[in-house]
Amino acid sequence: MIAPMVKVQIAVPRRDQDTLLRWLQDREVLHLTELAASTGSATDQVVTPFNVELAHVQFALEFIARIRIELHEQPRRSWRNIFAGRPAVDLEALEAVLARLNVPTQVQTIREMNDRLTDLVAAKRDAADTLAQLQPWRELTLHGSEMEGTAAVRHELVCVSVAELELFRTAVAAARTSAMEEIGRVMTKKNGTVYIQTVVHRSESALLDAAFAQTQAEAVKLPLPPDRTVTEHAAALEHTVQRLETEYHQLLEAARAALAMEQDLQFAYDALLHRQERRQAGRAGKVLPFSFLVEGWLPEERREHIIAAVTEAFPSAAIETAPAKAGEDPPVLLRNSRLVTPFEAVTNIFGKPRYTEIDPTPAMSLFFLAAFSMALTDAGYGAVMMVALWAAGRFFRLKREMRKMVRLLFYAGAATVVAGALTGGWFGISLETLPAGPIRDALLTLKLIDPVSSPMSLLLVAFALGIIQLLAAWVVRGYAHARAGDWLAMVFDDGAWITMVVLVLLWQASSRGLLLSAYTQLLAYAALANAGILVATQGRSYKNPLLKLGGGALSLYGLVSFLSDTLSYSRLLALGLATGVIALVVNLLGGMVAVVPYVGWILAATVLVVGHVFNLGINALGAFIHSGRLQFVEFFPKFLEGGGVPYRPLGRVGKYVDNPAEFD
Numbered sequence: 001m002i003a004p005m006v007k008v009q010i011a012v013p014r015r016d017q018d019t020l021l022r023w024l025q026d027r028e029v030l031h032l033t034e035l036a037a038s039t040g041s042a043t044d045q046v047v048t049p050f051n052v053e054l055a056h057v058q059f060a061l062e063f064i065a066r067i068r069i070e071l072h073e074q075p076r077r078s079w080r081n082i083f084a085g086r087p088a089v090d091l092e093a094l095e096a097v098l099a100r101l102n103v104p105t106q107v108q109t110i111r112e113m114n115d116r117l118t119d120l121v122a123a124k125r126d127a128a129d130t131l132a133q134l135q136p137w138r139e140l141t142l143h144g145s146e147m148e149g150t151a152a153v154r155h156e157l158v159c160v161s162v163a164e165l166e167l168f169r170t171a172v173a174a175a176r177t178s179a180m181e182e183i184g185r186v187m188t189k190k191n192g193t194v195y196i197q198t199v200v201h202r203s204e205s206a207l208l209d210a211a212f213a214q215t216q217a218e219a220v221k222l223p224l225p226p227d228r229t230v231t232e233h234a235a236a237l238e239h240t241v242q243r244l245e246t247e248y249h250q251l252l253e254a255a256r257a258a259l260a261m262e263q264d265l266q267f268a269y270d271a272l273l274h275r276q277e278r279r280q281a282g283r284a285g286k287v288l289p290f291s292f293l294v295e296g297w298l299p300e301e302r303r304e305h306i307i308a309a310v311t312e313a314f315p316s317a318a319i320e321t322a323p324a325k326a327g328e329d330p331p332v333l334l335r336n337s338r339l340v341t342p343f344e345a346v347t348n349i350f351g352k353p354r355y356t357e358i359d360p361t362p363a364m365s366l367f368f369l370a371a372f373s374m375a376l377t378d379a380g381y382g383a384v385m386m387v388a389l390w391a392a393g394r395f396f397r398l399k400r401e402m403r404k405m406v407r408l409l410f411y412a413g414a415a416t417v418v419a420g421a422l423t424g425g426w427f428g429i430s431l432e433t434l435p436a437g438p439i440r441d442a443l444l445t446l447k448l449i450d451p452v453s454s455p456m457s458l459l460l461v462a463f464a465l466g467i468i469q470l471l472a473a474w475v476v477r478g479y480a481h482a483r484a485g486d487w488l489a490m491v492f493d494d495g496a497w498i499t500m501v502v503l504v505l506l507w508q509a510s511s512r513g514l515l516l517s518a519y520t521q522l523l524a525y526a527a528l529a530n531a532g533i534l535v536a537t538q539g540r541s542y543k544n545p546l547l548k549l550g551g552g553a554l555s556l557y558g559l560v561s562f563l564s565d566t567l568s569y570s571r572l573l574a575l576g577l578a579t580g581v582i583a584l585v586v587n588l589l590g591g592m593v594a595v596v597p598y599v600g601w602i603l604a605a606t607v608l609v610v611g612h613v614f615n616l617g618i619n620a621l622g623a624f625i626h627s628g629r630l631q632f633v634e635f636f637p638k639f640l641e642g643g644g645v646p647y648r649p650l651g652r653v654g655k656y657v658d659n660p661a662e663f664d
Contacts, residue, residue: 002359004300005330007033009293010310011318017285017292021278023313026091028651029306030296032330037420050582054276057103057269060110061656063261067255082396087263088631088660090319091652094271100443113255119125120251124244131237136184137230138224144224144233154202159182162192172212178203178208195220205238210345240550266656274652279648297330297647332357333647340365342408347402350632352644358429358480360640364631367469369415371569371630373461374414375623377451377576378583379420380427381616387412399662412624421446423576424459426643427612428583451577459573466634469494473638478593480639492537500534501562503527531556565634571626579619586611 008030012020024030035295068075077085081281135159144605149155160168162185172178180198224233240646298306300323307319307618332352334344336359341367353359376382389410392398398406424431424447431447439563451458478494481487507523510516516523539551586608594604636642 003335005297006300006321009320010296011293028649031649032284032296056107060107086658088658097267098271110210120248127240134234140230145226149167157220158196168215175200175204175207270654270657331647332644342404345404351642354644372412372628373415373419374572374624375575377415378425379417382413382416422448462569462572466566477639500530582615
């Protein structure tokens with residue numbers, strides 16, 4: 001059901017503004033609404049650069065994460081926290097950490113570490129780049145002061161491709177005063193580069209320039225000090241790189257101490273984030289000269305409790321409540337029994353119903369289980385699901401919404417056990433091949449339908465499920481019309497269609513001798529009379545008599561739509577057959593490899609485990625998706641418009657820390 005909502009206004013002295021918002025945020029009870037423009041701004045009270053503080057703390061946390069990776073220090077996580085790895089801490093504890101932690105000092109310490117590491121990395125990169133430039137010229141014996149040549153002689157270092165080496169050599173040789181020496185070369189699969197030094201008298205520099213122009217040769221300027229050769233400078237750079245590498249690792253080890261600050265900084269980040277959330281929430285309130293007013297929705301069932309709690313926490317507070325008025329659109333909170341609550345996970349995928357609509361979850365729950373079990377149709381797989389999901393709920397730390405999904409799939413596994421037993425599905429094993437005994441006899445006794453040998457029987461069951469669910473949709477819609485006081489719609493738009501479909505089905509069954517064969521004519525007349533009622537009433541919204549009649553006649557097309565929707569349930573047969581056939585193939589493959597000498601049993605066990613786990617995973621996912629699709633496409637649209645506003649009370653959206661209330 002949809003929980004009734006009441007609107008609440010709470011006024012406190014202006015000094016208690018942040019305290020009230022913090023109280024509401026910690027308890028997550030009030031869905032805030034926007035009030036009219038205030039005489040002041042809630043954000044004028046405290047001008048704190050939250051974004052700057054958050055950015056500083058985020059910088060520190062990113063630095064720690066980088067250090068953790070470089071030190072190969074993986075954070076320890078309990079296996080129970082696989083699905084909920086963040087710590088659950090209340091708001092008071094977060095604020096206490098923020099108050100204790102000197103955030104600017106801690107961030108400054110980390111920033112200095114980062115700057116030193118960054119400088120070392122930059123210096124090491126520059127030295128390594130210079131060393132890479134010098135490497136091909138290690139055999140060059142000239143000092144840096146000799147690289148520019150003399151007043152009479154031009155000296156150039158050149159790199160040229162192997163393909164153009166001879167062309168460059170010929171062009172340089174045109175100068176009578178030229179000389180060229182190969183220093184080294186680097187070869188690749190398709191080409192290579194040759195490193196050359198050449199000299200020429202400056203009077204013939206034009207010929208050297210022409211050699212550069214004729215080829216793609218490049219003149220090289222080495223970053224070499226005047227008093228060193230390439231070899232000496234390269235050796236010095238190698239020593240520098242090694243020294244910087246040592247300093248970097250020493251500083252990295254010193255930065256290990258920052259890892260101990262990580263959790264405190266995470267708590268501080270979320271405390272600042274929640275302060276920012278409260279500041280933004282304060283904009284929805286109204287700041288008066290001496291008070292602060294906030295308005296929102298809360299479930300009626302919690303009204304007395306919340307009023308008492310607010311009064312106790314804020315003795316000077318003034319509180320007013322009022323039920324929802326016509327035209328208002330309160331947020332939607334679903335409230336169902338413990339058995340039905342897990343199915344809200346399916347409804348939430350579709351979206352919330354409007355506040356004035358009906359919660360479809362109770363009506364949908366059994367149909368979803370039936371569709372899921374028919375789509376999976378293997379009792380062995382259902383039993384595995386039940387055991388795995390029971391273990392997940394028992395041993396893992398799960399949030400509230402995750403627990404809903406786990407319980408939903410546990411129920412689905414139980415339904416699959418029933419459907420699998422009725423169809424003889426047990427890990428793809430043919431029951432007839434089992435050894436004679438009480439277990440085989442019991443399983444064969446439970447088996448009512450064989451999907452492989454008589455798929456039409458299972459198809460008829462799927463169609464029957466579809467017909468029943470589609471008729472149930474009209475029943476739910478009729479209830480909604482009755483609740484709204486629209487009795488004509490309940491009788492002629494819902495009841496008349498239910499009787500029309502039932503009469504047509506009975507007439508068809510009677511005409512084929514299946515049941516009530518003596519009443520075939522009477523059922524045909526009753527169906528025609530029902531059709532006449534539909535023609536007379538379905539166009540009643542039109543004022544023009546001809547449009548009334550035409551609209552009523554066209555409404556009979558609804559029978560075609562009903563048939564089309566019913567055919568959609570045939571997918572359950574296809575999915576169920578796919579599960580059984582794949583399981584059978586896995587068993588066959590396991591039997592084939594079992595005969596391999598010595599390792600056959602290992603190969604067979606591997607094939608069976610991997611194959612059945614894959615089959616269970618892929619077909620359970622398909623069963624969930626297609627069962628949900630039947631609800632969203634065939635069932636819900638018959639009576640549900642959707643588009644309701646979810647109930648989202650002012651709460652905490654943490655980045656590093658969870659709210660303990662999420663695990664209640």
